Amino acid sequence: MxxxxxxxxxxxxxxxxxxxxxxxxxxxxxxxxxxxxxxxxxxxxxxxxxxxxxxxxxxxxxxxxxxxxxxxxxxxxxxxxxxxxxxxxxxxxxxxxxxxxxxxxxxxxxxCPLLGIDGNPSQTARFIAESNTxxxxxxxxxxxxxxxxxxxxxxxxxxxxxxxxxxxxxxxxxxxxxxxxxxxxxxxxxxxxxxxxxxxxxxxxxxxxxQPLAGQITLLDAEAIQPAVTDIHCDRHFIIPQADGSYVCGATHHRTPSLRVNDADHRANLDACRKLLPRHTIDANKILGGRTSTRCVxxxxxxxxxxxxxxxxxxxxxxxxxxxxxxxxxxxxxxxxxxxxxxxxxxxxxxxxxxxxxxxxxxxxxxxxxxxxxxxxxxxxxxxxxxxxxxxxxxxxxx
Structure with a gap:
């Protein structure tokens, strides 16, 4: 160490x-x-x-x-x-x-490696490659x-x-x-x-x-992202492919705690996914559900x-x-x-x-x-x- x-x-x-x-x-x-x-x-x-x-x-x-x-x-x-x-x-x-x-x-x-926007190396990957880490x-x-x-x-x-x-x-x-x-x-x-x-x-x-910090993730069907991706993409948000082909995407952050899954946060997560994958199409009708939780900082x-x-x-x-x-x-x-x-x-x-x-x-x-x-x-x-x-x-x- x-x-x-x-x-x-x-x-x-x-x-x-x-x-x-x-x-x-x-x-x-x-x-x-x-x-x-x-x-x-x-x-x-x-x-x-x-x-x-x-x-x-x-x-x-x-x-x-x-x-x-x-x-x-x-x-x-x-x-x-x-x-x-x-x-x-x-x-x-x-x-x-x-x-x-x-x-x-x-x-x-x-x-696995983490990819950044449009499949480029993520900030984390660049840091590891460029430093003595x-x-x-x-x-x-x-x-x-x-x-x-x-x-x-x-x-x-x-x-x-x-x-x-x-x-x-x-x-x-x-x-x-x-x-x-x-x-x-x-x-x-x-x-x-x-x-x-x-x-x-x-x-x-x-x-x-x-300080509580509320957030929501969005679960997407395997057909939601075209063409499909198999690598994790992350910047300030993330897309994690699952073994069954579905995706976990997120996450939003709010200072005001809320434990109800809502459409506004789904839209925010999908917008973030589109920035991560500008060459892909993401279907908002393929949302499987979501989950909210409160982190602490x-x-x-x-x-x-x-x-x-x-x-x-x-x-x-x-x-x-x-x-x-x-x-x-x-x-x-x-x-x-x-x-x-x-x-x-x-x-x-x-x-x-x-x-x-x-x-x-x-x-x-x-x-x-x-x-x-x-x-x-x-x-x-x-x-x-x-x-x-x-x-x-x-x-x-x-x-």
Whole structure:
């Protein structure tokens, strides 16, 4: 993997080094999408007993349930901590994917090049060809829901669906998940919230600046595109041919969440397809259906992953950051013991979730190496609070 620059954490980004009852090696993950399944798998492979709770009747019922999704590295020419993180994370994803496939896991997928507009090399392909990016950074597509099921197919993982959690409660033994009537649904020493933008429903994670982003995909009949295409095409949108000849196209993005499939988004997806395939005809009468879902992003478009901070403590302990005092004069960070979050994976949940699951399991077990420790500051759940507290009080806003 590419080397990452090493950093020394200031007090507000110092990580927790222990929590009570860690020896029990037991955790509960709320959310059975790509993020939740990835962290569950990584803990299970380290001999933890993991229970995954999902409020829907099946796993991968949100954005992780689309019939197909593309995986590709993030394209950037900058030499920065963020660039190193993306390369490190994507290489981990490819290695993880191949390891799963070498085992007993099975899910629909294909390693293949991604074509751009009118069949030309995509921006991703040009980036890989023109840079020193390893050729092992393959591209392709997979079925996200099958990928989720493959990851939680582990003897140390137990899944419960139709579990509606209304609130979280801490005690000396860890955490309790409660329903709307206050009844205890589960108790655990370690609790991981992996419910996308819905993570802010809990009082302990309400301060996270999570933003929902709704989108719709369009499913096209095998006869919809003439002449037929067999390669994936993508620019800002994508066309993914399926084994039966049909196509998955998309996706639209809206700041206002909507869970209803609508004709306007179908038209937008077809217009995007026509730009990708200007020499082809696309029949709007061959739409088989569509699917809507809500992704989650953060203000800086990086994921949020780590121990959940004690936000009230942060407001008090670091209120004078704007004075420019030396970092060593501030107290160390404080967290809610045993509570963690993984969210804001945006449109890259397939390729980002495995490394984030690995990273979070290392944080929980206090087993980070220096390179991965450098990444935690980029993804720290309190980074937006710290950025705000660096500004003068008169210039601060909510987030």
């Amino acid at each position: 590419p080397a990452l620059p090493l950093i020394q954490h200031p007090p507000w980004y110092q990580l927790p080094t222990h929590f009570p009852n860690a020896h029990l090696r037991s955790a509960v993950v709320i959310g059975a999408g790509l993020a939740g399944c990835a962290v569950a798998r990584h803990l299970a492979e380290r001999h933890w007993r993991v229970e995954v709770l999902e409020h829907r009747s099946q796993i991968a019922g949100g954005a992780s349930g689309n019939p197909a999704g593309i995986f590709k590295p993030q394209v950037t020419s900058e030499d920065s901590h963020v660039t190193h993180y993306y390369k490190y994370s994507y290489q981990y994803f490819i290695d993880y994917l191949e390891k799963l496939l070498e085992g007993e896991c099975s899910f629909e997928h294909d390693f 390893p050729t092992s950074l393959k591209t392709g597509w997979l079925a996200p829901a099958e990928f989720c099921r493959a990851q939680i197919n582990h003897p140390n993982i137990h899944v419960r669906t139709d579990i509606a959690i209304a609130s979280l409660q801490d005690d000396e033994d860890g955490w309790r998940c409660l329903d709307a009537h206050g009844a205890v649904l589960c108790e655990t020493p370690v609790l991981i919230v992996a419910t996308g933008s819905a993570s802010i429903q809990f009082q302990q994670t309400r301060e996270l600046p999570l 953060s203000p800086d478009h990086l994921p949020i992953a780590g121990a959940v901070p004690d936000f009230a403590y942060y407001e008090h302990a670091y209120d004078s950051l704007h004075h420019g005092r030396p970092a060593k004069s501030f107290p160390p960070a404080r967290y809610l013991p045993g509570l963690y979050v993984i969210s804001a994976l945006g449109a890259h949940g397939i390729s980002l979730s495995p490394f984030l699951g690995h990273l979070l399991s290392d944080i929980i077990l206090n087993s980070l190496n220096d390179e991965k420790a450098a990444i935690t500051e980029l993804l720290h759940p309190a980074r937006f609070h710290i950025r705000r507290l660096r500004r003068k009080p008169a210039d601060r806003s909510a987030h």
